[in-house]
């Protein structure tokens with residue numbers, strides 16, 4: 001594999017450094033980039049959180065996280081030791097301008113002033129504005145500083161605006177990196193290549209040839225230890241407002257003029273603004289919200305969401321969403337985009353299904369079958385085009401059989417598929433914003449989501465239940481059946 005060039009020396013300051021995201025995703029991603037020689041040894045990773053820990057305690061936690069979340073074959077003792085040497089820890093309450101900030105200031109000022117600083121905010125979004133204000137008051141925002149904001153930014157348009165305004169008072173827009181890790185997934189980036197480097201697809205990419213589109217992000221895991229966050233968020237804010245809408249933008253946008261960040265973002269924004277609003281009174285017709293009940297997987301009983309939350313919990317938070325979206329544009333008139341995401345579903349699978357229209361007339365026996373393109377985001381990243389071919393079984397007539405043209409990327413290219421964060425974390429150091437979200441995109445996404453949340457809050461769509469380990473509520477099947485369509489797992 002070609003050696004990637006190292007980035008410039010940097011200080012990565014992670015707020016929320018003891019949390020789930022840092023341990024499960026950020027540290028493993030930085031480890032892989034370090035192992036591959038992309039991170040210079042003089043760089044530092046400075047963890048901060050309120051917990052009182054020594055540097056050695058933090059290094060110990062980080063080592064445990066690497067053991068748990070990096071493939072054993074990729075862990076090499078000497079490299080792990082050298083990586084742990086990059087780590088520092090400062091105990092600090094990001095929400096308070098108290099006496100703990102000077103410790104961070106002292107540490108940062110040990111490095112040359114022009115060193116790249118990345119402030120990564122992996123805390124609850126309600127803290128983003130205050131942390132940035134404190135950084136600014138302490139004189140820690142240098143010309144070479146960037147800030148990374150994790151999703152979801154806010155809980156609705158109003159709170160997102162307030163956060164963006166607050167952060168924007170201390171960092172210029174081109175130094176604010178709003179991360180959505182779905183954009184860092186190889187197969188999501190590959191959508192751009194697939195669509196705009198292969199005219200064979202782009203020429204068919206509209207309502208002329210496409211019947212409908214499905215975008216799914218299904219998880220088998222439940223809410224895990226993130227109950228306190230998730231119960232206030234729910235699947236619509238956690239997955240649809242950001243990840244699925246971003247994927248929808250890449251599927252639906254017009255060709256950007258270039259690979260410049262703003263060129264791409266302008267096209268995505270047009271899609272978000274063309275989404276047909278779903279008014280609170282329409283949520284029953286266009287959305288399904290569900291929560292997992294106790295279910296089964298093989299011989300195992302799977303707990304309900306309420307059991308996962310803990311003793312005596314009550315909640316009407318949705319762990320599943322399905323939406324019939326429409327894009328009001330010349331290209332996509334009359335093409336439904338079905339979006340769905342849920343926890344404790346039957347399979348872990350994120351994919352896009354492009355269902356083409358059938359031939360208008362068939363000279364073959366039986367009902368004509370339409371082509372289908374499936375873009376597998378994860379796992380088993382790849383693309384499958386199903387086509388009709390002649391059935392080779394000797395018969396006296398020419399009958400058809402479905403077959404797949406399949407590319408499994410890892411096998412085809414013989415390379416490991418890096419986790420999305422590996423790419424994105426170093427894009428921030430390089431100052432490359434193409435895979436990050438601009439403020440107006442976040443706002444347009446909330447503008448579409450807010451009325452749905454309002455309709456649900458007014459109980460205009462009942463909360464359905466579904467057994468853990470299933471494909472979600474029956475009502476989600478009915479949502480497609482009304483259009484004469486079916487979810488991928490039900491397609492014949």
Ligand SMILES: NC(=O)C1=CN([C@@H]2O[C@H](COP(=O)(O)OP(=O)(O)OC[C@H]3O[C@@H](n4cnc5c(N)ncnc54)[C@H](OP(=O)(O)O)[C@@H]3O)[C@@H](O)[C@H]2O)C=CC1
Pocket residue numbers: 015016017018019020021022048049050051092093094095121122123124125127150151152226229
């Ligand atoms: N976990 C995931 O898979 C994903 C998470 N995200 C986003 O990342 C962010 C973090 O999520 P996650 O790691 O799951 O959350 P956790 O609850 O696991 O971690 C929160 C972190 O913030 C720290 N923290 C809390 N309050 C303060 C404070 N006042 N000052 C400084 N640090 C504080 C906590 O440490 P302490 O208590 O010691 O202060 C802890 O390190 C959220 O915005 C989430 O939406 C986005 C994508 C995926």
Ligand SMILES: O=C1O[C@H](COP(=O)(O)O)[C@@H](O)[C@H](O)[C@H]1O
Pocket residue numbers: 217219238239350
């Ligand atoms: O942002 C989030 O994403 C994960 C799912 O990410 P994936 O890369 O495994 O598909 C989800 O579990 C989490 O709830 C959400 O906050």
